[in-house]
Amino acid sequence: MPALIPVDNVLGVFFLGVIFSSILYGVIWLQVYSYFTQHCKGDRLFLKCFLALVVHGFYVSGVTNFGDYSADLRPPWSLKVQTLIGGMFVPPTSHVDP
Numbered sequence: 001m002p003a004l005i006p007v008d009n010v011l012g013v014f015f016l017g018v019i020f021s022s023i024l025y026g027v028i029w030l031q032v033y034s035y036f037t038q039h040c041k042g043d044r045l046f047l048k049c050f051l052a053l054v055v056h057g058f059y060v061s062g063v064t065n066f067g068d069y070s071a072d073l074r075p076p077w078s079l080k081v082q083t084l085i086g087g088m089f090v091p092p093t094s095h096v097d098p
Helices: 009-044 047-065 067-072 079-095
Strands: none
Touching: 047 079
16 A cells, blocks of 8 residues: 655655765764874874863853753853964964965
8 A cells, every 4th residue: 555645755865864974973983083092192282172172162052052042142161262262373374375
């Protein structure tokens, strides 16, 4: 007996999206594992602190304040500091060749 509502197109695309996003998720975790086991030993303290600020900001925004849409109007202190540090160091080190 055929379905009352044909959902092949919708569920097929949804299934392919889930498979593709799962593959990308695995690749991201592979890169994170590779970075922390092999490459982060030579990083300077400045870069580690900067990464900690970014991770803290996204954790507070995405986990602690989940569902609180008014909290999105007030970014956490760590993202403010990260933006300030990035604004101080990026302009002097970037240039545009004409």
